[in-house]
Amino acid sequence: MDACFISCFTYSYVNHYVFWKLSLLLKGMIISVCLFCSQLMAQESVTLQLKWTHQFQFAGYYMAQQKGYYKDAGLDVTIREANPKMPDTFTPVASGEAQFGVAHSGILQQRVNGQPFVAMAAILQFSPYCWMVKDSSDIFHPRDFTAKRITEVSKKDSTELLVMLKRSGIDIATLEVYEGDEPALQAWQENKLDAMQVYVTTQPYFMTQQGVSHRLICPQRYGMDVYGDVLFTSESMLKKHPQTVEKFYQASLKGWRYAMMNMDEAIAITQQVYAPNKSFHQLAYEAEVLKDYIMPPTTHLGNMSMAKWRLIADYYGIKQTQFDEHKAGFVYKYQEPERLQLSWMLIAAFIVSIISIPLYLRLILGKK
Numbered sequence: 001m002d003a004c005f006i007s008c009f010t011y012s013y014v015n016h017y018v019f020w021k022l023s024l025l026l027k028g029m030i031i032s033v034c035l036f037c038s039q040l041m042a043q044e045s046v047t048l049q050l051k052w053t054h055q056f057q058f059a060g061y062y063m064a065q066q067k068g069y070y071k072d073a074g075l076d077v078t079i080r081e082a083n084p085k086m087p088d089t090f091t092p093v094a095s096g097e098a099q100f101g102v103a104h105s106g107i108l109q110q111r112v113n114g115q116p117f118v119a120m121a122a123i124l125q126f127s128p129y130c131w132m133v134k135d136s137s138d139i140f141h142p143r144d145f146t147a148k149r150i151t152e153v154s155k156k157d158s159t160e161l162l163v164m165l166k167r168s169g170i171d172i173a174t175l176e177v178y179e180g181d182e183p184a185l186q187a188w189q190e191n192k193l194d195a196m197q198v199y200v201t202t203q204p205y206f207m208t209q210q211g212v213s214h215r216l217i218c219p220q221r222y223g224m225d226v227y228g229d230v231l232f233t234s235e236s237m238l239k240k241h242p243q244t245v246e247k248f249y250q251a252s253l254k255g256w257r258y259a260m261m262n263m264d265e266a267i268a269i270t271q272q273v274y275a276p277n278k279s280f281h282q283l284a285y286e287a288e289v290l291k292d293y294i295m296p297p298t299t300h301l302g303n304m305s306m307a308k309w310r311l312i313a314d315y316y317g318i319k320q321t322q323f324d325e326h327k328a329g330f331v332y333k334y335q336e337p338e339r340l341q342l343s344w345m346l347i348a349a350f351i352v353s354i355i356s357i358p359l360y361l362r363l364i365l366g367k368k
Helices: 002-042 056-066 090-095 107-112 159-167 184-189 203-209 235-240 242-261 263-274 280-294 306-315 320-326 344-367
Strands: 044-049 075-080 100-103 117-122 129-134 196-199 214-217 230-234
Touching: 044 090, 044 242, 056 075, 056 242, 056 263, 056 280, 075 242, 090 100, 090 117, 090 230, 107 117, 107 306, 107 320, 117 235, 117 242, 129 159, 129 203, 159 306, 184 196, 196 203, 203 214, 203 280, 230 235, 230 242, 235 242, 242 263, 242 280, 263 280, 306 320
Parallel strands: 044 075, 044 100
Antiparallel strands: 100 230, 117 230, 129 196, 129 214
């Protein structure tokens, strides 16, 4: 009797010990597989091509990187600034050199011209480009540009400046375009031209610091409602990697929300990590001006509407029939791919289940 009891107790103890050992083994396997899969996720590398050099204009992307939002989404993101002499974001994205880019409303013209770009979010709800004139100038309205001397305008980024003048009755073909050897800003200060194209937070800031009185003639004030910085990708990228595009989209907007809610921190990180050549004061000025462009009270972060894009098409001289032909798929809308998407947790569970079957059978057969 005692021997039978001891035998049963020993058998039960051994079984519990085996179960305990198996439990530890399975836990170790699960942890190892999870770590392996999480490392695979972190290896998904993408590049964001900026439209200019590092400054607060791109602070939301910086915060998404520094706060780990991209990393949490399984993305290893390289944020690449533009060459100021050739600030082109369309070519890198079209060629696949970069998976995402920041452009202007001119992306619509690119789409109509056959480039399969997809607009994901409008970070600036209004154009940041303006005409800068001296305070002593007789230019107060776009209609006052008759026979004035201006700087050359980029047709890729700031066509709205010329469209604004056209809509006010100015024949832009008669305007004298400055082609001198001196930098445009210097020529403007020396009264060799009347108005120059500026970015709302750059040249005006330096003129204010130097005590040069000026005023801005901006499209937004005269009914030219176009988007500014537009986050975009290619149709090829969206088709091949829809979940990557969605993760980048969500993490980027999360970074922008954080930047807007914590502007002092965003300014400091921008200055310390990305733009050490700019002063905190300069970046703070930029942030203060751009906040009303990024999150105006009438709309939400990154908002885009097809109605506004249709209006922009009209500004750019794109016929409505052309717009209708190219609008399908132009504005980003995430759709879950039809094929089965296996998450890394599901894959881990499947692998552990397969490994556990022989161990389980051995345990059961051992009882017999």
